[in-house]
Amino acid sequence: MDCYWKWADSQLGLNLIRLKPMSSLSRDDVAKLAGLARIEMSEEELVNLSQEFTVILDAVARVQEVAGADVEPTSHPLPLRNVFRADVVVPSLTPEEALSGAPAQEEQRFRVPQILGEE
Amino acid sequence: MIRNSAAEMAAKLVAGETTSVALTQAHLDRIAAVDTDVHAFLYVDTEGALAQAAAVDAKRAKGEKLSPLAGVPLALKDVMAQKGVPTTCGSKILEGWRPPYDSTVVANLKKNDIVILGKTNMDEFAMGSSTENSAYGPTHNPWDLSRIPGGSGGGSSAALAAFEAPLAIGTDTGGSIRQPAAVTGTVGVKPTYGGVSRFGLVAFSSSLDQAGPCARTVLDTALLHEAIAGHDPKDATSINAPVPQVVAAAKSGDVKGMKIGVVKELNGDGYQPGVRARFEESLELLAKAGAEIVEVSAPNFEYALAAYYLIAPSECSSNLARFDAMRYGLRVGDIDGASAESVMNLTREVGFGKEVKRRIILGTYALSSGYYDAYYGSAQKVRTLITQDFIKAFEKADVLVSPTCPTTAFKIGEKANDPLAMYLNDIATIPVNMAGIGGMSLPSGLADEDGLPVGFQIMSPVMKDERMYSVGAALEAALLTQWGAPLLDKAPLLGGAR
Amino acid sequence: MTLSYDDVVAKYEPVLGLEVHVELNTNSKMFCGCSTVFGAEPNTQTCPVCLALPGALPVVNEKAIESTIKIGLALNCSIAPFSRFARKNYFYPDMPKNFQISQYDEPICVDGYVDVEIETDEGPKKFRVEVERVHMEEDTGKSLHVGGATGRIHGAEYSLLDYNRAGIPLVEIVTKIVPGTGKYAPEVAKAYVAELRDILRALGVSDVKMEQGSLRCDANVSLRLIGAEKLGTRSETKNVNSLRSVERAVRGEMIRHAELLNAGGRVVQETRHFQEDTGLTRSGRSKEQAEDYRYFPEPDLVPVAPDAAWIEELRATLPERPSIRRKRLQEVWAVPDKEMAAMINADVLDIVEATVLLGSDPTKARSWWLGEISRIANDKNIAIANLAITPQDVAEIVALVNAGELTDKLARQVVEGVIAGEGQPADVVAKRGIKVVNDDGALMAAIEKVCAEQTETAEKVRNGHLPAAGALIGAVMKETKGQADAARVRELLLGHLGQATS
Ligand SMILES: [Mg+2]
């Protein structure tokens, strides 16, 4: 119920993973982002990226100069609408094809390391 | 034979002067001779190509009706899924992956009996302007092996310039077809977004990516364009309309009465003198051919680069999430007791290169709660403004033109540690992707100061791709008359064979 | 010290929020052409799209959109003239793309409601549950955890993934907060899910099988002191898999929260898992650090913008609303409230209606399904719909009884036979040799035999004491192995003993 409960959450003071304001990222900010993006990073990489981002964010933050409230956002270059497919079954891959790239498999299933977290 | 255009090769095949097998073998030989120096290919499918060539020859022998480019070889950018053939996107994370399916572009190539020689090198996941970001080492520019061949499709452009293939497929998210064409003296076209199916094109930035034709002549790109374009029900963003008549336009090359708009903001400071000189010269030639040159302004283009470096990383941070070591590709750290999460983290650390990580982190930030409006949201608004600039400009002109990129090919390693300087390469090509319109780069000569190729960019409105082909063909013809021989004849010899 | 439920509701007001996920019954998946048939061999219903192979692209299933719009209309929602898909980004191995294509701030349907009626101390009472949104998304694959003692995720050494369910179209129906239910919160929650299930079943858009997971409910519960304005902290109980569990989960959470609050503690905002065996919930992932899903418009898909004509076309296909249908059937069948409630509770309304439509009278149809057949289903512990007896069979049996070819007692044997798989009613009658004894001669022989054996009783009847006849009739029926028509026996017996029949 992510949407609906948002206001309730804010009432309760629940914090989303908040980062410091614009145009500079600390080493810890980068570490949080790397966690969200599932990329392990060495201390050196974290520090280097946070320094690079100070420069890069300065450059990209320019978009805010012209992006007024009266401008509609464009998320897609073409004004297409209602593109659908008919509800028709087409042949799937064979399980051999589906599993052909699997790093590990067992009983016609993808074998993956133990999944921690939510059940 | 390998220095012919694709159209000439096709004519020889039709006339029975050669066979597809012979033509394919000649290109395989050329690859064997020069590719250790150029490194345009990541994978050469010798068996597959020769089998395909033999099949076309057999069809021809039976008198079957064949498509215009049937039997002509092609180099495929390694970002396109081809069934059973390694597809890496220039990344370690996909090393060894063989897709169990064909992309629509590959299916169309096969349908047209175009022979696929192999997969070409590229910046990892198409992120870059130099092909230095490939996990498999850089590609070298045939004009000067110490220089970059452009990127991300540097393998495809170098293969064309080194005569390893007469045709190539590229993909263009911010200039990855046009900038490599410019710096190698070849022709590259980014069709209207939705004109060529993206199904099977490994996504970098979904709303910007577009596959397109690369070749050494405008007509060859047009022939390839018609072979790969068209509506695809497997791509919801594909345009359901007839393919623009680009071959007819390239053949006529008529610009009489056409209005050609010079974009004021895409020239001037920061553009190399030799680039500007060749651009002005080309405008004069087009005027002589009967076109009217007008000036147009696109004030919001100056924000295009910033918006691009928010939109593309945002989309890529999500598109590349699937590379997680669970279903395919690299898996690192799967030892006793390791969790799926730690295996994902380690695999993505090892499997992705520096630029890919940089963009994923940037995109993750731009989309994160609390920053979305300021970054991604604002970038989408800039996109609206750029599109409006184009609409206004196209009210004054039939096509727009600019230099393709500010400079000629730089040295390998020169900008490797300065991402912003690298990003500036695409300053003139990015607006086209933001608005989803068509763009072409063709050679306009060599810069006086370094003797390296300069690209001329032509932009046409959505689904009016034929216009850039008319202008491109007119300019190409005028330049050829002036040069007396194709520009690539001036390129240094590689591996001896000329 | 366990609090009593009465103590809880004397002090606190519960606030509900319900989120229901429904798997649509389309033929193909949401974004690809793979089959959706349940129970196939692992990874036989997968393709580049639903495995998220590099380069693959989604295309929206039109039927799924139509089903969602129908659901929205049936729930009194407005259908958005423009809606979009968004990507919900988070990593999880059973989700191949590591994002779910869902909808965020632009859902297809918004602002509806469902009215439910429950029994209260003051008689039946109506509650309105407001619907915030109805949106489309896709299901995930299924993981099998290997190496742990319980097959559960904790302690497992590794997992095996099957992506057959990945990409099955899901509709998510989210309510606004439901205040004002007071002590009836558990009943309202159950009635809402039941009503939703009936509506979805009537629409024909889903199998709505809670036990198979095609309808899943997440129940959000919070408590606040009666009279307080500020909402309490909620817990979210996931995947409650039966109507009864919905009620139990809400009640259980209310008690758990109250105990915490009374002890001066606080409720932790978290996901909890309902446990069928104990009726209690177990802590799942804490939401103290809410996940940042980084939603953004799905660039591989284009907006859904249904025009008025399309919406009206779909509206015209909507079936009768279940609550209205129930009222209509109750009136037509002339069923008392209590009986009607019993039928709804036992979930036999559809099947009774089908039987009536095949010619049975409502009372008999009802009494068969609600009585004998329900009893057998209970004994066998299987759903009534899964017994091998159809409305057609019951209608035939009723007709045979009406024609005097079966007695009620014989009819029960036929029902038994049909359920045992012996064939249709006529087959069972033939195979078992069941028939009413209509031969007056045979009956008279039995009557004479009984009267001779029980001379004292026969004498009483002969003297006008008619109630005594019952014992004789019973004996005759026994003699004829229950195959005689009791009314005819009575007639012949009384005649035999010199008593006029009227
Ligand atoms: Mg959901």
Ligand SMILES: [Zn+2]
């Ligand atoms: Zn599929």
